[in-house]
Amino acid sequence: MDERTRAEVERAEAAIVEHYPRLVRLAYLVLPPLMGRHRRVLTAHGLVQRALPWRARRPRPDGGLPAQRGPAAESGYDLVRLRTLRLALAYEGRQGLGLPTVPVVWGLRLFPRAGGVDELALDQALSAVPAAVRAAIGLWHLEGLDEDAARAVLARAGIEDPDAAQRAAGQLDRETGAGAATLLNSGEFDPCTVQTRPTDLLRRRQRVRTSVALAAVVAIGAVVAGVPGGDGDRAGRAETAAQQALDPARLLRTPNEQWADTSRVDFTAWPARGRQAGDKKLLARALRVWAAPPADARITAAADTSTRPPDHPPQLLYAGLIDNVMVVVLHDGERLVRYAEPEDATPTLHFARVDGADLTTGAALVIGRGNGWMRYLLAPWISDVAVRDLLVAGAPVHGLHVAPDGVTDRIPTPPAAGAGCGRWPVAQFRSSTRIVDAAANPAFLLTDLDDLVPVHLTYLPPPSGDRPGSGPREATGPPALAGLAHTACQLRSLRGAGVRSVNIWAFAAQQLPENGGSATWVCTRADTWRGPGSVTVRFLPPATRPADPGRLAGRAANTAACSRFGPHVVGDVHWQAKSGKWYLLAAGSREVGGIDATGGVRATGTSATLAAPAGQNASAEVVGRLRGGGSVRALRP
Template identity: 75%
Template sequence: MPMDERTRADVERAEAAIVEHYPRLVRLAYLVLPPSMGRHRKVLTAHGLVQRALPRPGLRRPAGALPAQRGADAGSGYDLVRRRTLELALAYENRQGLAVLLPPVPFVWGLRLFPRAGGADELALDQALSAVPAPVRAALGLWHLEGLDAEVARAVLERAGVADPDAAQRAAGQLDRQTGARAGALLNSGEFDPCTVQARPTDLLRRRQRVRAVAVMAVVLAAGAVALALPGGAKGDRAATAAQQAQDPGRLLRTPNEQWAKTSRVDFTAWPPRGREAGNKELLARALRVWAAPPADARITTTPGTSTRPPAEPPRLLYAGLIDNVMVVVFHDGERLVRYAEPEGATPTLHFARVDNADLTSGAGLVIGRGNGWMRYLIAPWVSDVATRDLLAPDTPPHGLHLAPDGVTDRIATPPEMGGTCGHWPVAEFRSSPRIDDDRSFLVTDLGELAPVHLTYLPPPSAGGAGSGEATGPAALHSWARTACTLRSLRGTGVRSVNSWAYAQQTLPENAGTATWVCNRADTWRGPGRAMVQFQPPAGGPGDPGRITGRAVDTAVCSRFGRHVLSDVHWQAKSGKWYLLAAGSSQVGGIDVTGGVRATAEAPTLAVPAPKEAPAQVAGRLRDGGSLHALRP
């Protein structure tokens, strides 16, 4: 047999490496797989990819051998299966390759498997990992899970098919620094261990309605056999009992009233139950039954990326009471808000919203009631004051809002929807209690979902801005006044927060004043975000809108993991002359224009005469030697 082919002995060494280092390989695969898959699917897929990493006799061995830094525990067989595992996991990032065509094993029906939940640090790292591409997660895993140095990790990434391993390692280093060099310890915790899992049932009642009883029995038995083969699977036989207990109103979790002032986890888990009907077990039982098995005519709404599965264990009760002649119950199960509404004489409704990784601001309120042109908030116990203001009137002071003893606000006007005029944009201004915070204020707005959207602001470099801050100061309010109406395009997309970043200011030709370039970034609860760049010349009024010059979706642009941005626009001076303007963020050291216009600038801004319709390709040169292209509308 030629020496460049895998022999039977090579395959046997690879198999031995998989068996010996199986948990290590599965953890690496789990880290690299896209967070958008969900934890259950990631667990099963990670196991399947590692088991499929075993080569077949006859596969050509790669040129050269990769050095391993774990001594005797990682030989050439391990190098091979690690590379194969990375190749298969990376293929899932863009839904390409053979990895997405074949279902991985094991296959589990009727159970959902989750790694054990970690603390606030693990949750923060998981959210940060969801905002970076797979090669960056792979680089981080090779450093902290495999113990490789940068040079060896780069070689592994390159042979696994990563197009730009250097860029992946730079981004991984930036993420590592942002975690305070704790990423290694966190990645080795139970939060990221797909070999130690908890088992929970899927939608049991709906399955019974759709599948014959005998078939369901067979599937459950098969799922139980597979689950028991995995660590932690012994809990699967108690899953059905747990599901029944989750529908018992007497087992609902109830946080003590003052717990929010005594915990470092300030989110929905710190909310006490409120509302006059919080002790009405009949109402709570009805709400839990409808959640577990919604009637055929029930109205169910969800934010994108939110599951409607029944409760796997007793949820937390947040509210139960009468809101505008509608009986309302709100639960929180650790990952979701579930709002049950029972109109008199009408079919009940359920609204599901994903709120994992909520914090002091994003967990400060929820929409408890809604009508034609109005809504009400139920606010967190740590919010000491609520006011309303109009984003399109930045110089108008906020108006105080009455708050009921149970935390429900008076009615607030809802922002305009797409297709209509945009003459006002009401927002709520919350002030946190000095018992847990520095008595700060922050803005939230309603985009038609259960969880409001947190608005933040980052000033231009000339103002010395160093990080996202609250959008309550004069500069932030005037900036938001010119971009508020663009929020309408985000309605119903599961947005968690929107940051307005004034990334550049530019002196306009012909003494026309100073323009501001603003990048608005919307981050969703499920991870992916979108960015929009606006050119804002001097305005005649505080609410004059800017001009959209660039957009990007499913991107890290304008986030802490994508700090470089560049855009351009054709602009007409009062003289009637047209110019091509471009501006980049602070790390853009030069701009080059090709095509119908040719120009260059050794600065982060550029202004050159150019016909209105002249095509131009604008690119930026970064100070660290990299490059980027301008965002297009």
Template identity: 80%
Template sequence: MDERTRADVERAEAALVEHYPRLVRLTYLVLPPSTGRHRRVLTAHGLVQRALPRARLRRPDGGLPAQRGPAAEPGYDVVRLRALRLALAYEGRPLWGPAALPQVWGLRLFPRVGGAEELALDQALSAVPAPVRAALGLWHLEGLDEDAARSVLARAGVEEPDAAQRAAAQLDRETETGAAALLNSAEFDPCTVQTRPTDLLRRRQRVRAALALVAVLAVGGAAAGLLSGDGDRTGRPPTTAEQALDPGRLLRTPNEAWTDTSRVDFTAWPVRGRQAGDRELLGRALRVWAAPPADARIMTSAGTSTRPPDHPPQLLYAGQIDAVTVVVFYDGERLVRYAEPEGATPTLHFARVDDADLTSGAALVIGRGNGWMRYLLAPWVSDVGVRDLLAPAGPVHGLHVTPDAVTDRIPVPPEGGTGCGHWPAAQFRPSTRIAGTGVNPPFLLTDLNDLVPVHLTSVPPGGAPAARAGEATGTPALQGWARTACSLGTLRGAGVRSVDNWAFAGQRLPEDSGSATWVCSRADTWRGPGSVTLHFLPPTTRPAEPGRIAGRARDTAACSSFGAPVVGNVHWRAQSGKWYLLAAGSHGVGGIDATGGVRVSGHTNTLAAPAGRNAPDEVVGRLRSGGTVRALRP
């Protein structure tokens, strides 16, 4: 039934070749995520190659030659529909057999790793059926509207295309950044892949044929020399890659180097841990880093490469943490934590830490469990304790630290949004022995599910953003963090380096209701881009009452030393029951205009006007230097 004339097949083949990456990406999305990325990559390529229809052996219409005019169904539509049918048919079926061709022996293929948002979307996609994934792909990868997508889904055999599109729309709304941008990222591109070897020992055991054995020995012999770290016995010098896997070449910083150095970062950390001299353990950790086994768990902070070592890294720790053997390396750009639970497969965690400093290089997460974690401390940390950000007047509870600089267990911040109950943060006091720094104030770090904690800072009212950020250990800073800390939960796993609270405006409220503060929380990542959240903090009798989110923005310079002015607005209810539109702008905003449900203009950086609770609004700030800036949306 699917057979076409030779002209149809030629058009289909041309469309397949021209749009091959699009077709493979769509097919990869529809295939079951539970089967693993390696198998999905191979199967997606195999199904698209099988989607080419076959030509009939006889001429249609009584033997007349097929006309070469425009086809009723374009070639691309043919191969897309066939590929979609094949992918939908694999829901709940193992991805093996002829459909999984082409096969790749000895290697595992993975699309490039994305960030926390891509991972969250991939997890959400694994929880919905294939027709829902197909609907998203037709919208965001193929650019079809709902009517066209419904038609394609129906022709592909989906029994309820409308239900599939409704579920897809719901998932789309729940995706904070938007599924369109994420589905077009490298995380979902099976044509741009990374390679890793399979289990080399098991593969050798299964090779029996003489010709295959010769091939394995030819390739595997060189690999064995590389992985053993012993080099070539013929006398040739070891290669750079072999040196990187030699535990005897690991860099080790002297214990007291941190007291007299121009770089107060991870390069100044000495080696800690009772197994720092265990060459067998260190070699094993390096080999797993270079070629992770198929069942190894790999975790990455956003924007961090998982490439193998290309030079001997620095050793920071090797020892036992809560019955788990842990090794930590630093290669000048990344921290790599190797964890080897007893009787379980190893875990690798990669985190980007380039350009660290005295605060952001003060600790790393050396162990983690259910509701707790431990820090490994920098040598310049003289004292550490834990405080609850939601109790700004509360005490700092001291922590016991082992001789290897590992802390007691510290509670992790709870999951949740508004009203999170408590938010632990560690308060560090640096040593005065660091050359040239003098007396250093204490600083706060908090855990956001990454390998390195996040530095919390604050700018007081009237200060300039970011460039003059101070430590968040003073009373005003702690009071501000008590009302904004719960919003940190949205930043988990995003590779955040620091978060700064900047009180960019104060505002007298209508009806003599006191004063409110407008705060911009800026999160800067290790990879560069930052995001901001605007908070409106009205007067309250409860120190930890969360403020209201007044606006958000991603990949922005707002609220930084390089950023443009910022404006936020909220609808606020006075004690009388009357609703007002409130707006405020940062330095540089000389006036604010509001349109929509209310039309009003002000000539300062704050605005208050009566307005209905749900009245639409469009708020724009006028800059003193000329130009305008729109208010951020929640």
């Protein structure tokens, strides 16, 4: 217990009152993103309110000996900031910790205001680093401390290696760019300015009498137990909330047309569909299995997706019979849960993170799957869906029938690992003009990688001339389809990894020695729902077959490379000309102004490409020099 004098406690209380939003924002940043936005908001507020120290030490009485001289007492704000950091850091790796006793919010889900693409990308980057690194970033950009002051605070907060935390924070800062400070002060990271969503909608009004009776029973039970207003009462309320989460009558149901009249176009806008959407017995079984899976139940979860029971009534998306299997799909604001009940077989549960879904990544989910086929359940805003083969870039698309409840006909699944790769079916979607202007409504592609939610495919062409390239675009144009044909079969390595999107970036073109033609360098980046991403760099020589994957030049996991927060990339390979002579080839992205090779090959170039004679197996260290200063190492295979 932190014992303080009355004066110190009063200063701390004044600091909390004066700087409350600032402290809550810092706590929210440090808390683990895996907690989910609603729980992080409540926990951040609770931790700051708990940061007020206890007053248990009495000042010395008058006439006593004077205290020894020492360092000046810390300010009230420094004290509560330090206590807030310690409390928030304690949650790292311990998501099972309960919510602080305050505040308590019933019947609402709280979320910070959604930001744009930049805020989302920064949030994903922050979710991939430890709490100590997020704390260092917060002390720099939210608190305005320099490195020495931040190091001292981190050390006092219990960080074992503050210098390592600051080095990692500096790396993240460089990758995310100079706008990180502005983004961290935006509404996306402000847990004091929140949006609310009800958990049981208008059903409360119809159940006033039941609620009053239930409250009376709880109150009587608390009196009998002898714990009025104490821990027993809180436990009773928690039990009631858990019971409400398992009540099929309390499931949230979005109105059918809300998707066309909302600014949040994601899974929260999906209406409840399916012939069994009113079957309370089926819904109750699905909720019970989710809350307490039987021993023989099969449970599948995407990477880093929690399988915890519901803590509030979830939203119903679908309930119906799919290929002789009863299927229920629920959404708790952060996860999708698909319950499948085959005849004479054990039930199955499939969990997937979908926090931060949007128009494209919330466009479909896998409602049924069999041997070599699957079906999608489409978002209500999808107006057209077709199927195409990625390995045949110029092949026409084939229309796909959709049932009135949004379920598609069977779609062939991409080939499994180890099998031949003669085709790669993907679905091509188009959104309704009710929410997207017809002139700016490109089709988009989703592919199945064995998760509950398909993966969004995008393409980023190299910048033309002196104009910088724009952001990723939909991968439906001829250059994008040609790039995807080379990459499609390599997507099999990403199955079941919780991938949200895959972007293909043709970051450089290179004229080969001895009139060998023009080659293309491509970086494929896979971003996961939990934040971290992985990349592969491939070299595509001229005259390759449409589906030839080219040569692997480099790869990396848990990296910002080939994203807007890691826009610089270099790759290198050994290549043999028609004459039989071997060369070291290297190429970099737009801001690479020169390339140096050392080790077994020594060469220097003054542009974004390099070609130097080299032995077939000569080792080389390749580094690109950036036009604005700094360097970037080539990724290794």
